Amino acid sequence: MNHYLFSSNMKLADIIMSNYRLLSVLSRFNINLGFGDKTINEICEQKHISEDLFLMICNVYNFKDYLPTIEEIKTIEINELISFLKKSHNLFINQDIKEIENSLNKMCSCCSGNHLSLLMKFFEDYKKEVINHLNYEETVVFPYIDSLTKNKEVNNYHINQFEENHTNIEDKLSDLKNIIIKYLPEICSPEQRTMLLQRLFLFQEELFTHSIIEDKILIPLVEEIEKGYDAK
Amino acid sequence: MMQNKQYRVVVIEPSPIIISGIKHLIENSKDFLYVGSIADMEFLIQRLTPLRPEIIIINPSIIDFHKRSSVHSLFQNFSDASIVALCYNFIDSNILKQFDGIIEINDEKLKIENTLINSVNKNKNSETPDSSELSDREKEILISIAKGFQNKEIADIHNISIHTVISHRKNITRKTGIKSVSGLTIYALLNNLINQNEFS
Numbered sequence: 561m562n563h564y565l566f567s568s569n570m571k572l573a574d575i576i577m578s579n580y581r582l583l584s585v586l587s588r589f590n591i592n593l594g595f596g597d598k599t600i601n602e603i604c605e606q607k608h609i610s611e612d613l614f615l616m617i618c619n620v621y622n623f624k625d626y627l628p629t630i631e632e633i634k635t636i637e638i639n640e641l642i643s644f645l646k647k648s649h650n651l652f653i654n655q656d657i658k659e660i661e662n663s664l665n666k667m668c669s670c671c672s673g674n675h676l677s678l679l680m681k682f683f684e685d686y687k688k689e690v691i692n693h694l695n696y697e698e699t700v701v702f703p704y705i706d707s708l709t710k711n712k713e714v715n716n717y718h719i720n721q722f723e724e725n726h727t728n729i730e731d732k733l734s735d736l737k738n739i740i741i742k743y744l745p746e747i748c749s750p751e752q753r754t755m756l757l758q759r760l761f762l763f764q765e766e767l768f769t770h771s772i773i774e775d776k777i778l779i780p781l782v783e784e785i786e787k788g789y790d791a792k
Numbered sequence: 793m794m795q796n797k798q799y800r801v802v803v804i805e806p807s808p809i810i811i812s813g814i815k816h817l818i819e820n821s822k823d824f825l826y827v828g829s830i831a832d833m834e835f836l837i838q839r840l841t842p843l844r845p846e847i848i849i850i851n852p853s854i855i856d857f858h859k860r861s862s863v864h865s866l867f868q869n870f871s872d873a874s875i876v877a878l879c880y881n882f883i884d885s886n887i888l889k890q891f892d893g894i895i896e897i898n899d900e901k902l903k904i905e906n907t908l909i910n911s912v913n914k915n916k917n918s919e920t921p922d923s924s925e926l927s928d929r930e931k932e933i934l935i936s937i938a939k940g941f942q943n944k945e946i947a948d949i950h951n952i953s954i955h956t957v958i959s960h961r962k963n964i965t966r967k968t969g970i971k972s973v974s975g976l977t978i979y980a981l982l983n984n985l986i987n988q989n990e991f992s
């Protein structure tokens with residue numbers, strides 16, 4: 561299916577107005593709000609951001625069926641892609657998960673019941689899982705890619721090992737959503753509960769898009785480099 | 793000589809663009825015969841009867857809001873026909889449950905054909921829609937899951953095969969929306985199937 565994708569002569573403000581989820585992309589590229597009527601092209605030039613990467617990410621965020629072709633992926637500088645992914649990891653841990661934890665604590669402090677400790681335990685375990693997932697990428701996968709692009713010796717690792725073991729960390733949030741929507745007693749702090757749910761929905765979507773970027777952009781690009789394609 | 797059975801299809805839908813699209817999609821099919829369309833619900837039965845439909849494709853939004861929950865009574869004169877929903881905006885899943893099939897606006901030709909064929913078979917079997925309430929057996933299995941038993945142990949405790957345990961687990965997850973053991977434990981606790989002292 562053909563979409564009318566975002567293009568570089570569009571005003572950045574217009575694409576944000578069309579999908580507020582792109583707000584989370586901005587900070588990952590160090591773009592601050594207040595850019596007036598500048599186009600994507602103007603902002604990328606001013607901020608020394610790769611326009612191709614920025615547009616590709618925005619398009620993946622906005623059009624759920626969109627995937628770039630391998631030719632388009634090959635125009636991406638892999639270091640810039642990795643630095644985007646690292647910024648995302650940082651925000652997941654230091655912003656999204658923190659906010660969810662705060663919301664969860666507030667909700668639990670407003671109601672009583674012996675299930676609350678279990679709910680907190682559930683999220684604690686989940687958080688550990690997420691941290692492990694991100695740590696593996698930061699300490700094994702990204703350094704491997706770095707050595708690969710610098711033509712350094714790489715010991716027996718291949719990106720398909722990552723591909724095969726890349727776990728899904730977003731599905732488990734559905735359990736929590738279902739419990740909070742359907743099964744917590746009705747009296748359990750409605751405002752905090754709604755707030756917590758909104759955060760869970762947003763975070764799940766963020767993780768989903770993040771894993772698409774890793775599975776459908778990062779991995780194919782590294783495969784090309786492994787095949788001998790000269791990385792930019 | 794056996795002649796290929798062609799099902800008579802009627803489309804109930806206000807948009808001429810959509811009607812032409814469906815007509816075009818099934819026109820050359822050996823399984824379906826497009827026999828006509830109806831744009832609104834007025835005198836529906838009178839207009840539908842001469843068309844002798846075997847598959848009725850209908851946009852649920854066209855049905856009066858209060859009658860949407862009883863689609864089958866609306867078409868009770870056509871109990872042999874399968875009723876397929878055609879959706880291009882949000883329709884409550886409780887309403888969609890009543891249909892023998894669902895076509896979404898972005899579906900491909902092949903998928904639409906499969907939906908129509910399956911709808912005929914489903915209408916013949918006319919399964920009762922399953923509830924989202926856990927059965928007593930499923931509750932027992934859930935308690936064992938919450939207590940931390942593995943599939944093999946659960947099979948021994950309840951004297952059933954592992955295969956049956958797995959199928960119970962699938963149903964429990966489908967009905968509750970919860971997959972993980974820790975999530976199911978919270979569910980069991982909240983529904984008083986277990987109390988906190990029962991597990992470590």
Ligand SMILES: [Fe+2]
Pocket residue numbers: 645649694697770774
């Ligand atoms: Fe990641």
Ligand SMILES: [Fe+2]
Pocket residue numbers: 693697726771774
């Ligand atoms: Fe990942």
